[in-house]
Amino acid sequence: MVPLFIVTGTSGAGKTTVAKHLRKALPDCDVFDTDEMHAADWDQARSNWLKVAFQIGQSGRHTVLCGTQMPGDVERCDHYRFFREVHYLNLHCDDAAREARLRGRPAWRGTTDAFVEDHKNFARWLLDNGETAFDPPLVTVDTTDRTPEQAAGLIRDWVLARI
Template structure:
C-alpha cells in the first residue's frame, strides 16, 4: 500500500478498498499489505461490499522494526509510537 504516497490517509484507504472491491467483481480475492486496523476498515464507505475481511499481523522484534522504519526516514517519535502500537 506504500506506493500511494503523499495523499490523505483516508483517501488512500478508500482508494485501496475500492480497488479491492473492483478486483473481487471478477471472482478474485485481494491481499492488501500495509497498516490497516479493523477501525480503519469499519469507517470505510466500502465495508458493506465485502462479505468478509481477514486481518493478519506480521510481527518482528523492536530492533528490526526500528531499523526498517529508520531506513524509511521516520523520525524518533514516530518510531517509538509505532513500536508501542505493535
C-alpha cells in the same frame, strides 16, 4: 461477495518486502502494497483501495492489501459492506529488528527516536489487542527470524485457509 485480506503491522515489520513475495506465492490473488498509491488524505486513499478490491472481487478474484490498516478506518469506507469479511494479519518483529530496519532506511524517510518509540508501542498494542479489536481476531506472523519468502508462505496458507 468475497473476503478481503489485509496484511497490517508497524513500519519496519516487512509489509512492503513481503508483498513482492506474496505475488509469487498467491498467483490467483491480486496483492498490493498500499504505500504505492497514497495521498495526503489517507481516508480517501483507503477508500480507493477498497474500491479497487471490490472491482477485483467482481471477477471472483481475491485481494490482499499490504499496508497499515485498522478495522475502524476500513469500516468507514463506503465499499466495506461489499466484502463478506475482512481478515487481518499482523506482520510483527521484535523491537531490536524493527529499530534496525527503520534506522536502515534512507534519511528522507525521517526516522526519529520518537517514530521508533511510537512503532514499538503500536506493535505492543497490536499484540495486546488483536483478540478484541479485530473481528475475526488478528493473526500474527513474526518476521524477526524469517525470510520474506518464509513469511509469504505463512501468509499464503492463511489466505488459502479463508478463501
